[in-house]
Amino acid sequence: MADAPSPFAFLDGALDRAEYLRSDAARLAALWPAARVLLLDGEGRALADAEGGPRLDAGADHADARDAAVLLGLDGEQAWFALPLAEAASPDLPRIDLRSAAASWPVREATAFAQARAVLHWRARHRYCGACGGALRFERAGWLGRCDGCGLEHYPRTDPAVIVAVSDGERLLLGRQANWPARRYSTLAGFVEPGETLEQTVAREVFEESAVRVRGCRYLASQPWPFPSSLMLGFYAEAEPDEPRANDEELEDARWFTRDEVGAALRGETRESGLLLSPRLSISRWLVECWYEAGGSAG
Structure with missing residues (x-):
C-alpha cells in the first residue's frame, strides 16, 4: 500500500542527499553529464517551461558550470544539482516562484x-x-564555505521557528499581518532565540504577539520553509481565554475564532465566516485542520 501524501509541501519525494558524494570529485564529474540541473535566478525563482512546469537541464548542457553547482542529491543513480542562473545570458526565459511551483509541480521537483x-x-x-x-x-x-584567510568553515544555516495552533478549549487564536490580503489570518509563529527551549519560545511568542498566556504545548510536526531559510516546528498550545491584544510591531490584529467560523473557512465559505486561511502548502493550514477535526480541542 502506498504511503499517504504529506499534508503540506516540501516533504514528499525528497532526494537521497548522498553526503558521502560531496567530497568525491571524480564521482561527481562522472555524474554531471547526465545529471538533472535546476536553475534559479537571483530572486529564488526557477526556470520553467512554457506551461510553467519544471525545466531541468542536463549537466551536459552546462559543461563549464559544474564547479558552481550545488549537489542536491540522488534519485536512484541520477544526480540532481542546483545552479545559479546567469542572468545576462537568459533575461527572457520563463520563471516560476516556489509557492506557485509547490501548487503545480510534481512533488519531487517541488521539494528539490x-x-x-x-x-x-x-x-x-x-x-x-x-x-x-x-x-x-x-x-x-x-x-561548505571555507575562508582561506583564517581557516573558518561556514555551513548552510537553518533558522528554527515555532508555529502554533493556540486554543482556549473552544476557540482558535489567529493573527494577521498588515500586508496580508483582506481577512487573511494565520496561526502565530516566531523564531527561537538563543538559550531558549521550543516550549519557552511558544509561550513567549504567543504572549508577545497577542498577550494570551499559554498553559502548555506539545509538538506535532515540522516543515522546511525556505522563505528564505526556516524550519517551521508545529505545535498545539492550550491557553487561557485572555482577550487578545495585538502587538502593533508584529500583528495588525489577533482574535479568537469559533469552531463554526474556522469550519466555514476550511470549506471555502468565506462570506459566512469572514475568514481566509493560509494555503494548503503551509503547515499553518494543516495545524488549523488538525484543531478543527479534533473538535476544536487538543488537535
Missing part, C-alpha cells in the same frame, strides 16, 4: 526546488567570512 532555493540563498549571502572578511571558497559540492 525548496532545497535548492534555501542553499543558494545561503551561498549568495555568505560570500565573505564573518570573522575576518575574507572571501569564501566553496567546497564539498557547494555545502
Whole structure:
C-alpha cells in the first residue's frame, strides 16, 4: 500500500542527499553529464517551461558550470544539482516562484526546488567570512564555505521557528499581518532565540504577539520553509481565554475564532465566516485542520 501524501509541501519525494558524494570529485564529474540541473535566478525563482512546469537541464548542457553547482542529491543513480542562473545570458526565459511551483509541480521537483532555493540563498549571502572578511571558497559540492584567510568553515544555516495552533478549549487564536490580503489570518509563529527551549519560545511568542498566556504545548510536526531559510516546528498550545491584544510591531490584529467560523473557512465559505486561511502548502493550514477535526480541542 502506498504511503499517504504529506499534508503540506516540501516533504514528499525528497532526494537521497548522498553526503558521502560531496567530497568525491571524480564521482561527481562522472555524474554531471547526465545529471538533472535546476536553475534559479537571483530572486529564488526557477526556470520553467512554457506551461510553467519544471525545466531541468542536463549537466551536459552546462559543461563549464559544474564547479558552481550545488549537489542536491540522488534519485536512484541520477544526480540532481542546483545552479545559479546567469542572468545576462537568459533575461527572457520563463520563471516560476516556489509557492506557485509547490501548487503545480510534481512533488519531487517541488521539494528539490525548496532545497535548492534555501542553499543558494545561503551561498549568495555568505560570500565573505564573518570573522575576518575574507572571501569564501566553496567546497564539498557547494555545502561548505571555507575562508582561506583564517581557516573558518561556514555551513548552510537553518533558522528554527515555532508555529502554533493556540486554543482556549473552544476557540482558535489567529493573527494577521498588515500586508496580508483582506481577512487573511494565520496561526502565530516566531523564531527561537538563543538559550531558549521550543516550549519557552511558544509561550513567549504567543504572549508577545497577542498577550494570551499559554498553559502548555506539545509538538506535532515540522516543515522546511525556505522563505528564505526556516524550519517551521508545529505545535498545539492550550491557553487561557485572555482577550487578545495585538502587538502593533508584529500583528495588525489577533482574535479568537469559533469552531463554526474556522469550519466555514476550511470549506471555502468565506462570506459566512469572514475568514481566509493560509494555503494548503503551509503547515499553518494543516495545524488549523488538525484543531478543527479534533473538535476544536487538543488537535
